[in-house]
Amino acid sequence: MSDTTTFTLEVLRYNPESDDVPHAESFSVPYQEDWVVLDALNWVKDNVDGSLTFRWSCHMAVCGSCGMMVNNEPVLSCKAFLRDYLKDGKGTITVGALKNFPVEKDLVIVMDSFMEKLEAVKPWIIRTTEKPVEEGTFIQLPKQLKRFKHHTSCINCLLCYAACPQVGLNPGFIGPAALALAHRYNLDSRDQGKDLRKDVTASEYGVWECTFVSACSEVCPKDVEPAGAIQEQKIESSIDWALDHLIPGRKAR
Amino acid sequence: MSKTTGRKTYTRANKPLVWFPFAGGGLVAALMLPVMIFVTGIAVPLGLIDAEALSYDRVYAFAANPLGKIILFGVLVLPLWHAAHRFRMTIQDLGARTSGSRSVVAALCYGFGMVFTLLCLAALLSFW
Amino acid sequence: MSRKPYEPTLPNTWWLEKPFYIRYMLREMTSFFVGAYVAILIVGLWQLSQGPDAWGSFLGVLSHPLSVIFHVLAFVFATFHTVTWFALTPRTTPIMRGDHFVPPGPIIGAQYVIWAAASIVVLAAVLW
Numbered sequence: 001m002s003d004t005t006t007f008t009l010e011v012l013r014y015n016p017e018s019d020d021v022p023h024a025e026s027f028s029v030p031y032q033e034d035w036v037v038l039d040a041l042n043w044v045k046d047n048v049d050g051s052l053t054f055r056w057s058c059h060m061a062v063c064g065s066c067g068m069m070v071n072n073e074p075v076l077s078c079k080a081f082l083r084d085y086l087k088d089g090k091g092t093i094t095v096g097a098l099k100n101f102p103v104e105k106d107l108v109i110v111m112d113s114f115m116e117k118l119e120a121v122k123p124w125i126i127r128t129t130e131k132p133v134e135e136g137t138f139i140q141l142p143k144q145l146k147r148f149k150h151h152t153s154c155i156n157c158l159l160c161y162a163a164c165p166q167v168g169l170n171p172g173f174i175g176p177a178a179l180a181l182a183h184r185y186n187l188d189s190r191d192q193g194k195d196l197r198k199d200v201t202a203s204e205y206g207v208w209e210c211t212f213v214s215a216c217s218e219v220c221p222k223d224v225e226p227a228g229a230i231q232e233q234k235i236e237s238s239i240d241w242a243l244d245h246l247i248p249g250r251k252a253r
Numbered sequence: 254m255s256k257t258t259g260r261k262t263y264t265r266a267n268k269p270l271v272w273f274p275f276a277g278g279g280l281v282a283a284l285m286l287p288v289m290i291f292v293t294g295i296a297v298p299l300g301l302i303d304a305e306a307l308s309y310d311r312v313y314a315f316a317a318n319p320l321g322k323i324i325l326f327g328v329l330v331l332p333l334w335h336a337a338h339r340f341r342m343t344i345q346d347l348g349a350r351t352s353g354s355r356s357v358v359a360a361l362c363y364g365f366g367m368v369f370t371l372l373c374l375a376a377l378l379s380f381w
Numbered sequence: 382m383s384r385k386p387y388e389p390t391l392p393n394t395w396w397l398e399k400p401f402y403i404r405y406m407l408r409e410m411t412s413f414f415v416g417a418y419v420a421i422l423i424v425g426l427w428q429l430s431q432g433p434d435a436w437g438s439f440l441g442v443l444s445h446p447l448s449v450i451f452h453v454l455a456f457v458f459a460t461f462h463t464v465t466w467f468a469l470t471p472r473t474t475p476i477m478r479g480d481h482f483v484p485p486g487p488i489i490g491a492q493y494v495i496w497a498a499a500s501i502v503v504l505a506a507v508l509w
Binding site: 020022099104142146211212213214215232 | 387396398401409469
Binding site: 279280282283284285286287288289290291292293294295297298299302304306307309312313316325329330332333335336337339340342343346347348365369372373375376377379380 | 393396406409410411412413415416418419420422423424425426427429430433436437440443444448449451452453455456459460462463466467492495496499500503504507508
């Protein structure tokens with residue numbers, strides 16, 4: 001690594017054993033043109049401070065583990081190329097844990113609240129009547145798949161939760177990714193669980209907390225478009241609510 | 254109609270009561286308000302449009318007509334509730350976080366909507 | 382070892398952090414001008430119901446320079462509301478045709494056509 005330029009990696013660190021609040025720590029890191037922020041973090045962990053704590057797995061934007069704030073934007077650190085943040089390999093990149101989540105240590109967030117919300121919306125195919133195996137598979141037309149396919153790409157990286165001010169302001173808010181997944185299953189022609197999910201998605205913690213800031217869709221690395229999915233559910237749940245109140249007996253189903 | 258998962262019980266909310274007027278009013282405001290503001294607040298006061306356009310007789314004739322009343326009510330009251338709901342959420346965005354302060358903000362915003370809805374109705378129903 | 386996660390709170394100045402959030406807040410603040418404008422018109426409607434003199438004094442207030450300044454601002458914000466509202470429609474109500482989604486362009490364009498038509502109708506009715 002001779003005559004390489006170095007840049008400053010400023011990491012917001014938090015050690016629960018000794019700290020009450022996070023503090024910034026700067027590392028001088030060699031610049032490589034094909035490196036991403038995650039590579040720089042691994043270099044620090046291997047060469048400078050083995051206690052630096054962060055999650056990662058696939059290094060190819062599939063696993064959704066390495067989401068963090070880079071220069072105050074929520075990104076997958078495996079997709080954040082150093083060259084896009086530095087000029088001639090020099091400068092400073094700041095890295096911090098994802099916003100709107102409790103910090104376990106350094107860049108690792110506590111995601112228990114998200115796991116609860118995700119489970120609450122039942123993101124799996126629900127059948128009220130099971131189809132016997134002998135009757136064959138479920139047929140789904142290309143247009144039926146197209147209707148929700150973009151909502152299926154979610155990797156639970158939680159960038160959308162870090163970008164959404166309503167998540168930060170309303171801790172109970174089910175949030176973008178879980179609501180988008182609820183919508184994805186509601187729209188699936190094989191699914192019959194929409195009514196069950198609506199008890200959660202149309203509750204006061206559901207779609208109504210959203211004010212269409214749309215930051216979720218902006219930061220989504222998979223173009224899941226949670227913001228649109230939530231507005232569609234607002235419209236449908238509103239119509240549903242109106243029909244429930246206009247048609248006697250409908251609500252009791 | 255309610256679902257308990259893990260630690261939380263979820264019940265369907267009555268939010269559509271305020272969300273429907275918000276959405277409908279947003280559309281009406283988008284289509285109608287710029288031209289209305291231009292006419293009543295800018296063009297006529299500045300003389301770009303002859304003051305006769307908003308003369309008592311003309312406006313009275315329009316507002317006395319039942320169809321005119323329906324148009325005026327829709328064009329005024331829907332955007333009113335759109336604004337009341339959106340402004341409430343904006344104040345929450347700006348820092349009303351406790352349930353107490355949020356109740357106050359909601360009461361003030363929807364109270365504003367209610368007062369002006371009644372005033373609009375009172376005005377429209379007072380002459381034919 | 383026991384856990385001790387750090388619990389961050391979002392500061393009330395969150396919306397000043399990025400141009401994207403500032404733009405959102407400007408969009409939400411259009412509600413102030415929408416609400417104020419329709420409230421003024423509803424007061425005007427009430428004045429109309431009270432007779433020609435009351436209506437005349439309402440028109441007098443509209444001609445005050447401060448009123449004109451307010452309405453110019455309201456016009457700018459209302460137009461911003463229109464533009465942002467139209468831009469979001471393809472995402473709130475996506476339309477499928479056959480196996481594909483209708484692209485945003487035609488959906489947004491259609492709204493501008495309706496907006497222009499509505500504005501022309503209002504102007505024509507005023508100038509008639």
